[in-house]
Amino acid sequence: MSNQLFKIALAGNPNSGKTTLFNALTGLKQKVGNYPGITVEKKTGTIKLSNDSKAIAIDLPGTYSLFSKSIDEEVAQQILCNKDNRDYPDITLVVADASNLRRSIFLLTQIIDLKMNVVLALNMVDIATKKGLIVDVNLLSKKLGIPVVAINARKGKGIEVLKKTVINSLGKSPDYPFLDVGKLFKGAIQKANIIRNVENNYASFMALCKQKLSGEIENRCALNQLCKSEDIIPERAQAKETVNRYSLIDKLVKETVKQGEPIGKYMITKRLDDLLIHPFYGYIIFLLILFVIFQVVFSWATYPMDLIDGLFVDIQMFVSQALPKGLLNDLVVNGILAGLGGILIFVPQIAFLFAFIAFLEDTGYMARVSFITDKLLRNVGLNGRSIIPLLSGAACAVPAIMSTRTISSWKERIITILVTPLMSCSARLPVYTLIIALIIPAEDYFGFNLQGIVMMSFYMIGFVAAILVALLLKYTIKSKEHSYYIMEMPSYKIPDWKTVGYTIFEKVKVFLFDAGKIIIAVSIVLWFMSSFSPGDNFEKIEKKWKGHENAEFNINADKLEASYAGILGKMIEPAIKPLGFDWKIGISLITSFAAREVFVGTMSTIYSVGDSNVKSIQTRLSELKNPDTGEAFFTPAVGISLMLFYAFAMQCMTTIVIVYRETNHWKWPFIQFVYMGFLAYFSSLIAYQLLS
Amino acid sequence: MQCLAELSIGSTGEMVRIFDNNLEQKLLEMGCTPGENFEVVRKAPFGGPVAILISSYILSIRREDAKSIEVIEL
Numbered sequence: 001m002s003n004q005l006f007k008i009a010l011a012g013n014p015n016s017g018k019t020t021l022f023n024a025l026t027g028l029k030q031k032v033g034n035y036p037g038i039t040v041e042k043k044t045g046t047i048k049l050s051n052d053s054k055a056i057a058i059d060l061p062g063t064y065s066l067f068s069k070s071i072d073e074e075v076a077q078q079i080l081c082n083k084d085n086r087d088y089p090d091i092t093l094v095v096a097d098a099s100n101l102r103r104s105i106f107l108l109t110q111i112i113d114l115k116m117n118v119v120l121a122l123n124m125v126d127i128a129t130k131k132g133l134i135v136d137v138n139l140l141s142k143k144l145g146i147p148v149v150a151i152n153a154r155k156g157k158g159i160e161v162l163k164k165t166v167i168n169s170l171g172k173s174p175d176y177p178f179l180d181v182g183k184l185f186k187g188a189i190q191k192a193n194i195i196r197n198v199e200n201n202y203a204s205f206m207a208l209c210k211q212k213l214s215g216e217i218e219n220r221c222a223l224n225q226l227c228k229s230e231d232i233i234p235e236r237a238q239a240k241e242t243v244n245r246y247s248l249i250d251k252l253v254k255e256t257v258k259q260g261e262p263i264g265k266y267m268i269t270k271r272l273d274d275l276l277i278h279p280f281y282g283y284i285i286f287l288l289i290l291f292v293i294f295q296v297v298f299s300w301a302t303y304p305m306d307l308i309d310g311l312f313v314d315i316q317m318f319v320s321q322a323l324p325k326g327l328l329n330d331l332v333v334n335g336i337l338a339g340l341g342g343i344l345i346f347v348p349q350i351a352f353l354f355a356f357i358a359f360l361e362d363t364g365y366m367a368r369v370s371f372i373t374d375k376l377l378r379n380v381g382l383n384g385r386s387i388i389p390l391l392s393g394a395a396c397a398v399p400a401i402m403s404t405r406t407i408s409s410w411k412e413r414i415i416t417i418l419v420t421p422l423m424s425c426s427a428r429l430p431v432y433t434l435i436i437a438l439i440i441p442a443e444d445y446f447g448f449n450l451q452g453i454v455m456m457s458f459y460m461i462g463f464v465a466a467i468l469v470a471l472l473l474k475y476t477i478k479s480k481e482h483s484y485y486i487m488e489m490p491s492y493k494i495p496d497w498k499t500v501g502y503t504i505f506e507k508v509k510v511f512l513f514d515a516g517k518i519i520i521a522v523s524i525v526l527w528f529m530s531s532f533s534p535g536d537n538f539e540k541i542e543k544k545w546k547g548h549e550n551a552e553f554n555i556n557a558d559k560l561e562a563s564y565a566g567i568l569g570k571m572i573e574p575a576i577k578p579l580g581f582d583w584k585i586g587i588s589l590i591t592s593f594a595a596r597e598v599f600v601g602t603m604s605t606i607y608s609v610g611d612s613n614v615k616s617i618q619t620r621l622s623e624l625k626n627p628d629t630g631e632a633f634f635t636p637a638v639g640i641s642l643m644l645f646y647a648f649a650m651q652c653m654t655t656i657v658i659v660y661r662e663t664n665h666w667k668w669p670f671i672q673f674v675y676m677g678f679l680a681y682f683s684s685l686i687a688y689q690l691l692s
Numbered sequence: 693m694q695c696l697a698e699l700s701i702g703s704t705g706e707m708v709r710i711f712d713n714n715l716e717q718k719l720l721e722m723g724c725t726p727g728e729n730f731e732v733v734r735k736a737p738f739g740g741p742v743a744i745l746i747s748s749y750i751l752s753i754r755r756e757d758a759k760s761i762e763v764i765e766l
Contacts, residue, residue, distance in 0.1 A: 064718075099748065100749045102723055106721060106723070239720060242721055243725050372737065374740050374754070375755075485757070486719065486722065487752050488749055488750065489751070
């Protein structure tokens with residue numbers, strides 16, 4: 001097998017340590033993508049098995065059985081049951097939890113029955129020993145008729161032996177099935193084999209039980225007829241088969257596992273659970289953890305973010321001076337580099353949030369969070385796991401939406417994705433700060449700072465809107481799947497830092513490369529819109545201000561007005577006038593689409609026109625007069641209306657791109673953009689009309 | 693007939709039958725076969741899920757779903 005690439009599939013239950021083994025085998029040579037057309041994550045990597053053989057490994061979604069009930073399980077089923085699938089493995093590596101052998105070899109025995117070439121990697125033998133369980137590996141291997149290797153994926157023990165075993169087992173498949181379905185359902189299976197034109201009892205049994213094996217549509221009718229004539233009810237047959245399989249497994253476990261006395265340490269899980277899922281303290285601790293996550297993502301991340309920001313300002317300065325002045329210079333500096341900086345700025349928040357999530361997931365705490373919050377959140381159409389994305393949305397919606405992958409129910413995940421951007425993210429903060437300072441007096445009411453109260457109310461408005469919209473979506477989004485919550489609560493573990501590290505690395509990589517491309521493209525479009533104008537308008541502007549004091553300020557402001565963005569801003573003025581906005585705010589609304597905080601910059605450029613004194617944006621805006629009334633332009637009505645618009649409108653292209661990536665469909669970001677736009681427009685309209 | 697939802701924390705029982713078809717298959721595959729013993733270890737507040745210790749691991753199931761699981765208290 002020299003220099004030949006063959007395929008290895010890693011299969012196993014969730015929490016079996018499958019991903020840890022995958023990381024140990026492949027290292028950083030991993031690729032993460034999606035299976036075509038669906039959002040199930042596809043992880044592949046290269047394994048160096050020996051000096052002259054390499055393999056491509058695919059990490060299948062965690063599953064308890066080959067009979068699929070969710071998209072994740074369907075992926076595993078389609079790959080393992082269909083020889084024509086392009087990911088069909090030459091050899092399957094099943095990872096099983098030794099401390100829970102009975103349940104974790106169920107899947108293995110099904111794969112054996114498919115006559116696949118299979119090796120069992122027996123993981124977590126150390127935990128089994130603590131539980132007092134001693135597994136006779138040799139006997140297990142003999143009884144199953146396949147190679148069994150004891151490993152410790154976390155510590156990297158047994159990996160070399162495993163690799164050798166894989167090489168030696170290539171091309172061999174089990175001699176006999178674990179459970180003979182041909183005997184269990186006499187006659188029917190043979191006939192199904194004939195219909196399907198294959199000699200694979202278990203695959204034919206699965207096909208009989210209405211499993212959607214690909215390329216079987218034309219056999220469906222004949223198989224249904226066969227069920228009728230042989231008196232087979234698929235659900236009953238499947239249950240019968242499962243029960244029979246378990247009784248064989250029970251026999252096997254009895255022979256190969258010796259139960260001794262558990263070692264004291266195993267009790268840790270129970271003690272921790274007494275505290276962490278306590279009806280009162282459980283929630284308090286969870287709130288504390290959320291508070292810490294929020295603090296870190298919100299405040300710690302600002303240091304690296306400022307660093308990146310500063311670095312990009314320096315690079316932009318350098319490049320703009322190094323390149324000859326002109327269009328190319330402007331495109332590189334204000335289009336590409338600005339876009340690139342706008343992407344990299346998200347990396348610290350993504351890294352911090354995923355460090356926490358991977359940590360909580362890996363210790364086993366996340367399963368407890370679902371346990372105590374499931375009922376509460378399900379009332380509003382969300383899931384126990386929605387709470388982390390929702391709250392981290394208050395820092396930034398981008399990492400928050402990326403973290404919804406842990407929600408297994410499709411509908412609850414979509415609802416979480418759709419409402420998360422309503423939470424007031426940190427990019428809204430500069431907008432709120434600027435406007436509040438303009439319209440709210442810095443007075444104390446009952447000992448509270450009024451500006452602070454208004455700021456907090458806007459955070460609350462976002463949260464309440466998110467819950468209400470979730471509730472509405474719960475009744476409008478139709479879903480065929482019945483959401484079950486059947487979940488294993490794994491024992492607590494000290495997190496595997498490598499797994500945490502891989503998760504951060506992978507999420508940052510996916511964000512930079514997948515979303516980055518689209519974001520750069522949109523940045524360039526926005527740059528184009530604000531730096532070009534029809535005809536020779538720009539030259540006229542430059543002539544007009546030539547030799548004038550503060551010419552650059554005025555030129556920039558006038559140019560923005562004459563640009564395509566400016567034209568668009570004026571075009572939408574009739575639509576936004578009832579909200580109390582003029583065309584200048586209109587331009588800011590358009591440029592803010594790149595990122596909300598751009599609002600402040602645009603406002604300061606556009607309102608600087610004709611003013612020769614350098615002033616802060618705040619003084620400038622407060623001096624502004626309404627041409628119709630002669631009063632201050634920024635009345636409380638305009639301010640509140642503008643803040644409501646920013647609270648609800650989907651003005652963040654990065655979020656839109658991430659929603660597309662996470663849902664694999666432009667439909668969802670579109671729906672989100674439209675509903676949030678409606679919400680923004682009408683709440684601003686009502687607020688302005690009532691207040692003015 | 694007794695169902696899983698009725699059992700209190702600390703009590704042990706034996707699986708008998710699961711009435712919901714999809715739930716049945718899923719739980720069978722996870723080792724909740726008839727005759728298997730278990731212990732109720734946790735119940736989440738506000739009518740949240742139930743956690744049982746079965747074939748040496750902890751499994752949590754929604755309270756509503758636990759109503760369609762027939763058991764015998766031991």
